[in-house]
Amino acid sequence: MSVVNDKGGRVPFNDLGRRHQSLAVELERVALRVMRGGWYVLGPEVEAFESEFAAYCGVRGCVGVANGTDALELAMRALGCGPGNEIVMVANAGMYAATACVAVGSTPVFADIDPIAGTPRAESIASLVGPRTRAIVVTHIHGIVVDVSEIRAAMGPADIAIIEDVAQAHGGALGGVRTGGLGDVAAFSFYPTKNLGAAGDGGAVTSNDPEVLEAVRELRQYGWTDRFVATRPGGRNSRLDEIQAGLLRVKLPGLDDGNERRRVIARAYVEAADGRLHFPHESARDYVGHLCVARHPERDRLRGLLEERGIGTAIHYPVPDHLQPALAGIAWRHVGLTETEREAREVFSLPCFPELTDDEVARVCDALGEIL
Numbered sequence: 191m192s193v194v195n196d197k198g199g200r201v202p203f204n205d206l207g208r209r210h211q212s213l214a215v216e217l218e219r220v221a222l223r224v225m226r227g228g229w230y231v232l233g234p235e236v237e238a239f240e241s242e243f244a245a246y247c248g249v250r251g252c253v254g255v256a257n258g259t260d261a262l263e264l265a266m267r268a269l270g271c272g273p274g275n276e277i278v279m280v281a282n283a284g285m286y287a288a289t290a291c292v293a294v295g296s297t298p299v300f301a302d303i304d305p306i307a308g309t310p311r312a313e314s315i316a317s318l319v320g321p322r323t324r325a326i327v328v329t330h331i332h333g334i335v336v337d338v339s340e341i342r343a344a345m346g347p348a349d350i351a352i353i354e355d356v357a358q359a360h361g362g363a364l365g366g367v368r369t370g371g372l373g374d375v376a377a378f379s380f381y382p383t384k385n386l387g388a389a390g391d392g393g394a395v396t397s398n399d400p401e402v403l404e405a406v407r408e409l410r411q412y413g414w415t416d417r418f419v420a421t422r423p424g425g426r427n428s429r430l431d432e433i434q435a436g437l438l439r440v441k442l443p444g445l446d447d448g449n450e451r452r453r454v455i456a457r458a459y460v461e462a463a464d465g466r467l468h469f470p471h472e473s474a475r476d477y478v479g480h481l482c483v484a485r486h487p488e489r490d491r492l493r494g495l496l497e498e499r500g501i502g503t504a505i506h507y508p509v510p511d512h513l514q515p516a517l518a519g520i521a522w523r524h525v526g527l528t529e530t531e532r533e534a535r536e537v538f539s540l541p542c543f544p545e546l547t548d549d550e551v552a553r554v555c556d557a558l559g560e561i562l
């Protein structure tokens with residue numbers, strides 16, 4: 191995919207309007223069809239999306255839910271996580287897993303990250319596993335696909351479930367297995383900025399385990415096993431609506447091309463920086479370009495210079511989970527998080543979305559050449 195219709199001006203960090211525009215006729219047709227059809231929540235579009243997305247991920251099943259944080263929470267509940275349990279995770283992934291963990295009453299335990307890739311470090315995770323550990327969240331951060339089998343191997347024979355957080359890595363794969371099928375259960379977000387994004391909130395849980403899928407299916411709707419019969423404790427309302435599911439079905443066939451375009455853009459930035467920025471994704475075995483994150487000790491100065499040149503940037507993420515004020519009153523534990531804290535001071539994200547024009551990418555590259 192190549193885009194050449196640039197009009198000049200600022201290079202935005204993201205522009206979701208362009209994404210809608212590229213598929214506007216089909217997307218608007220689906221939205222109208224659903225509205226006129228009169229069935230708005232958990233209906234035929236959701237069912238069709240669940241089976242199409244499960245097939246895409248190569249897993250037994252998919253359950254649509256209201257957003258990615260709920261997907262994490264319901265996956266944790268389905269695995270039996272609750273008060274008294276610990277869930278091991280990284281602290282550089284936007285606080286989503288910690289939020290879900292606290293919601294189910296478990297204790298977040300933070301492992302440090304790999305200093306090169308920014309991904310969960312297997313030895314750090316293994317050192318935190320104890321008798322109360324119920325699950326580990328593996329976040330494919332920025333779109334870098336983490337080798338889940340390496341983490342499983344580091345844990346030894348312990349019977350602990352691995353939850354993939356795939357909110358940033360739709361369509362990634364390792365050894366022929368797609369994200370969503372690399373662990374025991376996976377949580378997806380379809381927030382509009384994601385590689386597969388809705389026009390509002392949306393999420394899904396995927397798994398090869400029929401019991402986990404059934405549990406999530408019940409938990410997302412009050413614990414109902416039948417209409418108005420709440421059998422499973424811990425249920426709540428977290429349903430995917432028909433319009434979002436219909437829009438996601440239109441976008442799914444373009445996911446791989448979009449990911450490839452993101453990778454092309456990220457490669458162009460790596461070449462332009464010519465070794466003067468550290469790009470965590472360079473060491474990745476697979477990367478879907480959700481965010482093109484760069485690291486530099488003078489991050490704020492470089493962002494300022496890019497801003498002067500009309501290049502939008504962002505920071506993912508400025509505050510590690512263990513330093514978030516909302517966790518101040520909550521028990522959590524960790525080993526040294528030196529790398530996590532260093533990363534938070536150095537990272538910044540460059541514009542990286544499929545609809546960026548070639549000319550805009552060239553302007554970002556020129557700007558990098560000038561400022562570095």
Ligand SMILES: Cc1ncc(COP(=O)(O)O)c(C=O)c1O
Nearest residue numbers: 257258259286355357379380381
């Ligand atoms: C890594 C990660 N996990 C979970 C989430 C939560 O998804 P949502 O915003 O749909 O709740 C996000 C999205 O923002 C994310 O980036």
